[in-house]
Amino acid sequence: MEIFWYSAISVVLAMFFILDGYDFGAGIIHLFFAKSEEDKVVIAKSAGLFWDSNEVWLVAGGGLLFMAFPTFYASVFSGFYLPLILVLWLIIFRAIGLEFRGHFNYQMWKDIWDTAFGVSSLLLALFFGMALGNVIRGVNLGGVKDGVSLYEGHYFFLPLWDSSFSPLSDTPGIIDWFTLIIGVIAVIVLAIHGANWVILKTNSSINHRLKSIIFNLNIALSVLTIFSLAVWQYINPAALDNFKDLPYLAIFPLLYFGGIIGLFFIKKIKKDIHAFYLSTLLILGGITSSLASLFPVILPSTNSVNESLTIYNTAASEYGLSVAFNWGIVGLILLVIYFIVQKRLMAGKIDDMDYGH
Amino acid sequence: MEDMIFYDRLQFAFTITFHYIFPQLTMGLSLIIVYFKWKFLRSQAEKYNDAAKFFMKIFAVNFTMGVITGIPMEFQFGTNWAKFSELTGGIIGQTLAMEGLFSFFLESSFLALFIFGEKLMSQRLHFLTALLVFIGSWASGYFILATNAWMQHPVGYEILDNGKYVLTNFSELFSNPWLLPAFLHNQMASLVTSSFVVASIGAFYLLGKSNIEYGKLFLKTGVIFGFISSLLVAFPTGDWNAKNVAKYQPASFAAMEGIFETEHAGAEIILIGQPNMLEKKLDNKIAVPNILSFLTYQDWNRQIYGMDKFKEEELPDNVPGLYYSYHIMVGLGTIFIGVMSLAILFLWRKKLYEFNPLLWGIMLLAPFTYVANITGWYVAELGRQPYLVYGLLKTSEGISPTVSSGNTLFTLLGFIGLYFLLGVLFLILVGKIIYKGPQPEPQTH
Known part of the structure; x- marks a missing residue:
């Protein structure tokens, strides 16, 4: 049961990052590359039509995580207090930008909300990447100082940064040079994903340029990925042991690298949707590889006093998980149906599609 | 410790109060929209359809506000009330997750279908989308009320030696004597x-x-x-x-x-x-x-x-x-x-x-x-x-053990500022919709 819920929640959250990922990415593209008013309008719209139905996946994933792994939910949400609240503010700010931009035809008004949309999309991508970086790096569970836990062993609190900015510090913060690298990788991945989305869904005048941009970003991504793997080995020599012990887990990194290799042929790919699938592989592979490297741990402890959080020591009772399985299956099937219906309805280019209000 | 509890409670009270401005309108309004759409099907008088579409615009703005102010509510269970979440998450997580999985998805998907899909479907199907939005929003309320009912009058649980509450009877969460009266009162x-x-x-x-x-x-x-x-x-x-x-x-x-x-x-x-x-x-x-x-x-x-x-x-x-x-x-x-x-x-x-x-x-x-x-x-x-779970778990025992009051005050002040901005923009937007009125004209954006 733990493994079922772990997989189901991973899929729901991966769906969130794939779906909301393209509208975060569209925001990044909007911030850096959209120059003319027509392009700004249409790129904002390619995110604005979809963001709220995409964030439903976050709500569902959060709810399921709370139900199935309450101790993990409690530990991580209180431990990453500040960045999570910042993420909430950014989500709100970004939504304001998207929803309010078009209501007054006044240049300054539009500029404010364009910037709000672009900057908060960029920061969200960076924060989500850093969050992943924090999870794979691990945290000082129990707030251990001089061999003594300050809190119960499954609680912690991370400041935004520690003055050393080093993942090797005894008290690493949210932001250190390792998590920052992962954050930048996430920004690049989502920028590529967003660019593919813009190409797929709009007739913007920069579509052709975006392909070269994707190609260049992909080079940067390859370099950073290899660099981050080396660094990860350096700060945690056991980081990749799971893949040695369970070779079939290698499927997940293969998805990621398949995405990178495929995207080098972006200019030759005939169908835009295929390029979009490749960047989807990047996100899916990136998240699943990170999770697989830790499994069954879900939050490693950086000290030797308190044990890491796993799917077993943070799960709800067996009865609760089983009874939730019955309604969960129905719910997940419904999710897939809604998703398909909605995608079919909103298929095609969105340039002429209308907002609801 | 005392000021910690105070700020946690104030932050929850403030954010939930602001959040509840929106669902209280959307839940009732969805029923009235269903009524307008039904009258249109019966009478074929365009004014009923215009009314349904006009109020769905107001609904959509409120729904968006409900979503973006609702995510902080779900997060706060973990960020500010970690101990409460750890101890009772196995129970209230059930109803909260059902809300996210069933009703919220239903509401958001069919809202999009209602707004974008009128030309793609028959009027009967369009009525059905309105009906499903209504069912989704009321089901949402139902699951939230079921969560709250358990906190007001806990049922179907067992307390383990380590203080954790585990679910022993799922169906009792829904036959809780507190639930139905509270739900109906709230919906009315x-x-x-x-x-x-x-x-x-x-x-x-x-x-x-x-x-x-x-x-x-x-x-x-x-x-x-x-x-x-x-x-x-x-x-x-x-x-x-x-x-x-x-x-x-x-x-x-x-x-x-x-x-x-x-x-x-x-x-x-x-x-x-x-x-x-x-x-x-x-x-x-x-x-x-x-x-x-x-x-x-x-x-x-x-x-x-x-x-x-x-x-x-x-x-x-x-x-x-x-x-x-x-x-x-x-x-x-x-x-x-x-x-x-x-x-x-x-x-x-x-x-x-x-x-x-x-x-x-x-x-x-x-x-x-x-x-x-x-x-x-x-x-x-x-x-x-003074309880989180009535008679069993005190509010002071539910807060996050590692988050200091300085951090909570910081985020509370941030929420106040951001929600003030959000409130002003919301009023401008809804005011604009009402001022424009329900003329059936193509919207430009």
């Missing part, structure tokens, strides 16, 4: 807000001499729905809830009614007075003898315990707040019944559309329906104090 109250909003937009058009035909339709519909719902919110649903409080939370009942001392015979009902916590009495009291005993137990002489019968630590920690919230809710509810009864009388006599004082009255009362809904929730939540 939400319908009161929406009816007043619909009627007051109608009144606004009639008084402003614009969109006259729509104004009449909105006013009439709002008054009919408002009359029915403001009666139902008091009786039987409100009555039913009060009896539940008296039965399951007698200390809270005494506090909300403002009874300091137990009387030998029947208890009086307090109409006006200010709780004086120093001298443990009510200042400037106006009360009617024996009524409370009759209302609660249909027995004029039944004894009802006052606050003197309970230990200090069992009583809600904010008696005046609870007392005022309850009396404001009941007082406003009574005014709503009065005004809506008058309006229905004028409607019947065919004089409503010209009787400006009543139109002004309805329009100005609309914001107070929000006050009544929110104070109603304050009654439930302040009444549950």
